[in-house]
Amino acid sequence: MRKLDVPSWLREPPSWLVLTSLLVLWQVATWVFKPAPFLLPDPISVGRALIANPTMYLVNAYYTTANTLIGFGLSVIIGFGLALGIVYSRFLESTVYTTLVAINSMPKVALAPLFVVWMGTGNTSKIAMAFLIAIFAIVIDAVLGLRTLDTEIVDLGRSMRGSPLKLLWKIRLPNALPSLFAGMKVAIGLSLVGVLVGEFVSAQHGLGYVIMAAQGAFDTPRVFVAILLLSVLGTLLFKSLEFIERRVIPWHVSQRAVSH
């Protein structure tokens, strides 16, 4: 029996083709079933809503992006600092780490209204949410990465009489990078969720604010535009991290297939 001659684009369809097909399917479904536009608008009216006021979306997307990146950046810097402290100090391990793990088990979005009370309806409360929701992934993965070191590598480093700082810089830190990147790739998505939750609770701008305002006016196409922009934003943030990762740790097992 000869294998069927299926063209490669059909056997393994590229992602743009899959997404375009979904859009077309969505458009055809709305033509056929005619749902009320405030329940499910068709892609063409969503597109029109975007074209009607692109600057408004751009400005709001900017606020959401900036707050996400600031919150994420802070969580990486502070989270990694904490992880270093936890790995090198028994005291911090039994105090900070235990506290963090305990706090992590509660749903952090429940804190969003409190943050608005504490920090107001401006950017600070959004950044704080992004930071809080992302830092656990950073700390836990960074601690894991810093701790996961073969005993032979530890012995080797000691036998070479390296100072603790040099051993950290030349061995432990690079060794922790793959794990840190894994944590960051989780954290970047969480940061976006944190900002969005903050914007839902109370805000003057941001894509979350756009969604809430449009929902109040039953302007569902605008809600859809914001949701689509958010998924594009989420993908872009994640892909940028992957791009950086490929350049920082091309030596890691997970990257070799790409770099060769």
Place this chain on the structure above:
Amino acid sequence: MTMDRNEVVSGENPHIRIQGVSKIYASPRGDVLALTDATLDIQKGEFVSLLGPSGCGKSTLLKMVGGLDSVTTGAISLAGAPIDGPPVGLGMVFQKDVLLDWRTVLQNVMLPVELQNLDHAEHLDRATTLLKLFGLGDFLDKHPWELSGGMRQRVAICRALVTDPSLLLMDEPFGALDALTRDELNLELQDIWMRSGKTIIFVTHSISEAIMLSDRICVMAARPGRFIEIIKIDFPRPRTLAVRETPEFADYTRRVRQIFESNGVFQHEKA
């Protein structure tokens, strides 16, 4: 050269002195006696093997000589000074090559130079020369994962040699390699040792490898880890692989086997 070394071997002041050393590890199921009452003098430039089954304390002893582990009782001294942490002029090779994946071959070999703040340019030459000597001249800029197991272990040896240490501690360095690569590396190690006059302590569980390489073999047994007998190997240097086919080599092998048998190492054969 052979005569010189014999003279050193019979000298009065041992380079490394291991006196009544025991090691007890605390474990959840009580204390474990890893090594008991080990005494051995090693001369400068000597090649000594610690030979025994797993659990005989040979790696533990090696770590204690390298200052990576403390003795429970007894004392170890190097050139007259008690061991307190890894000494200056120490090179170590482990069964795992523990090369760092993010460094190239050359950068891996340069690691001890960077960690000890030694002169970079001078040691870069030495690293390159060493790697060429071990047949890795074309692989300086490759990463560890691009090399075979034998090549990786050669890089690990170069890394241990780059600072020209006077003491080389090797913990089953060829244990994970195939037999042919192992033979090859045994010869290369002998070459290096004969040219440099380093003191080498070599941990192995291969009887023939120990006989092939050593001036003296320290035969050990487990539960508790202990020395049973120290055997002097009297083959001229440099030894070739053919030495293994001589009747004398078979005599040494038989002797070690009999020691192991009478100390319950080969349980299966006795049963």
